[in-house]
Each structure stands twice: as C-alpha cells, then as structure tokens.
Amino acid sequence: MNILITGGAGFIGSNFIYYIFEKYPDYHVICVDALTYAGNLATLEKVRKSKRFKFYKEDISNRKGIYKIFEETRPNIVVNFAAESHVDRSIEDPDVFLQTNVIGTEVLLDACKKYGNIRYHQVSTDEVYGDLPLDRPDLLFTEQSNVKASSPYSASKAGADLLVQAYCRTYGLPSTISRCSNNYGPYQFPEKLIPLTILKALNNEKIPVYGDGKNIRDWLYVDDHCKAIDKIIHHGKIGEVYNIGGNNEKENIEIVRLICKELNKPESLITFVEDRKGHDKRYAIDASKMSSELKWIPEMSFEKGIKSTVSWYLNHIDWCNTVLNK
Numbered sequence: 001m002n003i004l005i006t007g008g009a010g011f012i013g014s015n016f017i018y019y020i021f022e023k024y025p026d027y028h029v030i031c032v033d034a035l036t037y038a039g040n041l042a043t044l045e046k047v048r049k050s051k052r053f054k055f056y057k058e059d060i061s062n063r064k065g066i067y068k069i070f071e072e073t074r075p076n077i078v079v080n081f082a083a084e085s086h087v088d089r090s091i092e093d094p095d096v097f098l099q100t101n102v103i104g105t106e107v108l109l110d111a112c113k114k115y116g117n118i119r120y121h122q123v124s125t126d127e128v129y130g131d132l133p134l135d136r137p138d139l140l141f142t143e144q145s146n147v148k149a150s151s152p153y154s155a156s157k158a159g160a161d162l163l164v165q166a167y168c169r170t171y172g173l174p175s176t177i178s179r180c181s182n183n184y185g186p187y188q189f190p191e192k193l194i195p196l197t198i199l200k201a202l203n204n205e206k207i208p209v210y211g212d213g214k215n216i217r218d219w220l221y222v223d224d225h226c227k228a229i230d231k232i233i234h235h236g237k238i239g240e241v242y243n244i245g246g247n248n249e250k251e252n253i254e255i256v257r258l259i260c261k262e263l264n265k266p267e268s269l270i271t272f273v274e275d276r277k278g279h280d281k282r283y284a285i286d287a288s289k290m291s292s293e294l295k296w297i298p299e300m301s302f303e304k305g306i307k308s309t310v311s312w313y314l315n316h317i318d319w320c321n322t323v324l325n326k
C-alpha cells in the first residue's frame with residue numbers, strides 16, 4: 001500500500017507518519033511538503049533513512065510537480081494535512097492561505113481523479129463551523145452544523161471542504177473529510193498556544209494571552225487524532241464528514257496557568273494583550289458519529305497528555321531552536 005501524506009513535515013502530519021510507520025510495517029509512505037516556515041525535515045529525522053519512506057519537497061498547488069509525484073509513486077491513499085494553519089497569519093496575509101488551502105486541495109483532487117483508484121482524505125478543522133457562545137455550554141458542533149467560518153484561515157479550509165464534497169458528488173471521487181478540534185503534543189511549531197507558552201515560560205518571558213483569556217477550545221492529544229484518521233481512511237464511509245474532538249473544553253487562560261504550574265513559573269509572566277480580530281469564542285465538538293460508527297474515542301487524558309507534552313518540549317529544546325531558526 002502506498003500512502004501519500006502531504007504536510008508531513010509539520011505538526012500533525014509528522015505524528016501521523018510516525019503512527020502509520022509503526023502500525024503498518026508493509027506501507028510505503030510518500031511525504032510531500034513545501035517546507036514552509038512550519039515544516040522542517042528535522043521533524044522527520046526518525047524515518048528519513050528508511051526504505052519505506054520517500055520525501056518530495058513540493059508545493060501542493062504546483063500542478064505539474066504534483067502530477068509528476070503521483071505518476072512516480074502511484075499512491076493508493078492520499079491524506080492532505082498540508083495547509084497554512086495559523087489564524088493570526090491569515091489575518092495579516094490571506095493570499096497564501098487561499099493558494100495552499102484551496103488551490104492546493106483542488107490540485108490534489110485533480111491528481112486523484114487523473115490517476116484513479118485513490119482514496120482521498122481531507123484533514124479539516126472544527127473552525128469551519130465558526131464559533132459557539134460562551135453562555136450556552138449545551139451547544140456542540142455536529143456534522144450537520146452550518147459551515148460559517150470566521151477567519152480567512154477557516155474560510156479557506158471551508159472552501160477546501162466544499163471542493164472535496166463537490167469532487168465526490170460530481171466525479172465520484174472516493175473521499176472523506178474530518179473536522180478536528182485543537183491538537184497538542186510533540187512537534188507543534190512554537191507559535192501555537194501550548195508550545196509558545198512552554199517556551200516563553202522556560203525563558204522567563206512575558207506570556208501573551210488574547211483578551212481576557214476566557215475563549216474556550218476543545219483539546220485533543222495528537223495521537224488520538226492520528227488514530228481517528230486511521231479509522232476513517234480504512235473504515236469510514238465515502239462522502240462522509242466526521243467530527244473529531246477531545247471532549248475536553250478549557251479556557252485559554254486555564255491552559256496557560258496549568259503550564260506555568262507544571263514548570264514552576266510565576267503567573268506574573270502572563271500578559272493580557274489586545275484581542276485577536278474576530279476571535280472565536282468557543283469551539284466544542286460532538287464526536288458521537290466517530291464513536292458509534294467507527295468505535296473511536298480519545299484515549300489520552302488531558303492531565304497525562306499535557307504533562308507528557310511539557311516534558312517532550314523540555315527534552316527537545318534543540319528541535320525548537322532548529323525550527324525557530326530556520
């Protein structure tokens with residue numbers, strides 16, 4: 001089986017490559033990544049020399065390059081993680097988000113159509129549903145919730161989802177989509193809340209928190225996300241959307257305080273900064289379809305997962321310096 005994974009030099013993609021490598025010893029993994037600021041080959045050090053692994057530095061929106069890779073590697077499964085993924089950057093400069101997240105997805109879908117017999121999976125986000133009010137804890141996003149993006153990032157991911165659904169309906173392309181909540185774990189680029197907080201705290205620097213820190217996110221350990229995608233690509237129903245969540249809602253400020261405590265750092269490092277434009281209030285996922293249809297539930301508790309993540313960063317300061325100094 002040849003599985004082509006885009007964005008594999010980034011956070012979730014690399015964790016997925018390691019997961020597939022271990023679980024399926026007969027699979028060949030082809031990683032396609034443009035190595036933007038967020039992608040680094042140092043992240044894939046443990047598989048790079050394997051005969052079962054092939055790396056292509058390529059932009060998913062480069063049609064010629066992508067067709068050539070498909071021609072050479074003939075994948076059976078394509079999992080698209082490649083994306084511009086940071087909301088703040090999308091507010092500053094949406095162009096590259098549309099180019100990679102929308103046009104890149106279109107090129108991959110066309111490649112699957114051209115070369116045929118390829119199962120395609122789109123890794124999407126709960127952010128395509130917009131947000132939920134803070135005072136309605138009873139509300140959750142289901143797969144039937146309206147797509148109602150708030151940021152250029154989530155709008156570009158929503159556009160990609162619609163394209164995947166259109167290719168499935170119009171051309172019969174065998175595809176699935178997953179929409180996951182916030183991930184945490186090893187190899188996350190230190191611009192996102194958890195690794196950023198860990199590094200700032202370690203360096204005794206001010207830890208920036210947007211607004212009053214009361215925005216709520218649902219957190220899932222990255223390995224649990226990988227297990228969910230594994231279930232979907234092997235047993236999920238063609239044409240379906242699957243919500244993936246940790247059932248673990250936390251205010252941003254709670255996360256930051258927890259990390260300070262874990263590292264024995266004073267909360268006086270926390271600095272409230274002007275809120276992000278259009279900042280989503282709350283994300284919360286109903287993942288009951290994943291559990292009833294595919295027998296998936298998150299396995300890692302947040303208490304254990306956050307401790308192991310903090311300790312991973314403490315033990316991988318060299319990796320942090322490598323990716324930050326690129």
Ligand SMILES: NC(=O)c1ccc[n+]([C@@H]2O[C@H](COP(=O)([O-])OP(=O)(O)OC[C@H]3O[C@@H](n4cnc5c(N)ncnc54)[C@H](O)[C@@H]3O)[C@@H](O)[C@H]2O)c1
Pocket residue numbers: 006007008009010011012013032033034035036037038039040058059060061080081082083084085086100104123124125126157179180181182183184188189
């Ligand atoms: N991080 C989360 O909490 C989260 C939650 C839900 C969904 N997602 C989705 O999961 C996917 C992976 O997210 P992540 O956090 O690992 O992102 P990331 O930013 O860590 O990694 C993205 C990877 O894609 C590569 N890339 C970017 N543009 C590319 C292009 N044009 N061509 C080829 N490669 C390109 C980068 O080099 C990088 O290796 C994204 O699609 C994101 O929308 C992320």
